[in-house]
Amino acid sequence: MVQHAQNAKRRVNLVNLDPAAEAFDYQPAIDIKELxxxxxVMDEMDYGPNGGLVYCFEFLVENMDWFEEQIGEYEDDYLIIDCxxxxELYTHIPIMRxxxxxxxxxxxxxxxxxCLESQFVEDTSKYFAGVMSATSAMFNLEIPHLNVMTKMDLVSSEQQKLMDRYFDPDPLLLSDEASKQMGQRYHDLNLxxxxxxxxxxxxxxxPLNIKDEDSIAYVLSHADNALQWGEDQEPKEPEDEIPDIAENDD
Ligand SMILES: Nc1nc2c(ncn2[C@@H]2O[C@H](COP(=O)(O)OP(=O)(O)OP(=O)(O)O)[C@@H](O)[C@H]2O)c(=O)[nH]1
Ligand SMILES: [Mg+2]
Known part of the structure; x- marks a missing residue:
């Protein structure tokens, strides 16, 4: 996304809010790991990874002035905040809010x-599980929301054809499919x-295939639209048509 923005002569800055992130392909402008x-936390407090992560975010919230000061320098900029x-951070505790x-x-x-990984969506019941967790995050955060199916570069052209039904879903077809996998008694729920x-x-x-520039532009155009972002700050329409990313197997 950063590379694509650079190619399009746009500036996008990264913010890392993952206190466990190890390596970065692009250096973040702001990094929670400096805080x-x-x-x-795991070493000093003897916490496991989940408790430790919650502790890190409670610490961030207590030190919000640090974050505000850092982010204030980018107030006119486009930021991608990797979380x-x-x-749990989005559904159980009000920290992200x-x-x-x-x-x-x-x-x-x-x-x-x-971001839901395409590799996770092996069948319709997994897709439903992904939809439900995405929806619970959306309801909890109450901000404009996009769902992206990532790592489509790992999906073969054949699988891609099967996955198309998740991008423009037909409710009857999906619920029939899910009921075949899960048993008839779940049919009404699935429907x-x-x-x-x-x-x-x-x-x-x-769908997002990071090896396909059209696919990246497509996702970015939807984000721009949700943010009402543009060079001239005029409202823009997102690109309607899903680019054909299956043909790009190289
Ligand atoms: N092929 C492919 N690999 C990817 C893509 N995005 C990330 N990866 C790789 O997938 C692995 C896991 O990375 P991510 O999915 O970003 O997950 P993470 O940041 O490690 O974990 P969380 O942020 O905690 O979910 C790394 O080896 C990445 O290089 C992608 O779009 N395509
Ligand atoms: Mg990550």
Missing amino acids: ITLED PGQI EITHTLHRIGFNIVGVY ALARLIDDFSMVSFL
């Missing part, structure tokens, strides 16, 4: 981008879920 690291993958409220207060527009997905396009997924 606290998961490794130190840890543990779902505090962070998004702070960003709003300072004047940032925000879009939450929920209700499939209708939810159909009724609210916000719970559908945008």
Whole structure:
């Protein structure tokens, strides 16, 4: 995304909010690890990884002035804030809400981008599980929200054809499929879920293949639209058509 922005003569800055992140392909402009690291917390407090992560974020919230000071330097910029993958941070505790409220207060527009790995979606029941966790994060955060199916470069052209049904889902087809996998007694629940997905396009997924520039542009255009971001700051429409990323197997 950073590379793509550079190619398009746009500036995008990275913010790392993952206190366990080890290596970066692009150096973040702001890094939570300068404030606290998961490794130190686990060593010093004798916590496991999950408790340690929650501790790191409680510490961040207590030191919000550090974050505000750092992020204040980028108030006119486009920031990608990489957050840890543990779902508890978005669903069980109000920490991410505090962070998004702070960003709003300072004047940032925000879009939450929920990344679900294509490799996780082996079948329709896993896809439903992904939809439900994405939805629970969306309800909890109450900010504009996008779902992205990542790592599509690892999906073969054949699998890609099968996955297309998750990008423009047909509720009846999906619920029938899920019921075949899960047993008939889940049919009504599956149908209700499939209708939810159909009724609210916000719970559908945008495919992202990082090896395909059109695919990156497609996802970025949806984020721009949710943020109402543009060179001229005029409202823009996102790109409608999902790019054909299956042909790009190189
Ligand atoms: N092929 C491919 N590999 C990727 C992509 N994104 C990340 N990876 C690799 O997948 C592995 C795991 O990275 P991520 O999925 O970013 O996960 P993480 O940041 O380690 O973990 P969490 O943030 O805690 O979820 C690393 O080896 C990455 O290099 C992608 O789009 N395509
Ligand atoms: Mg990560």
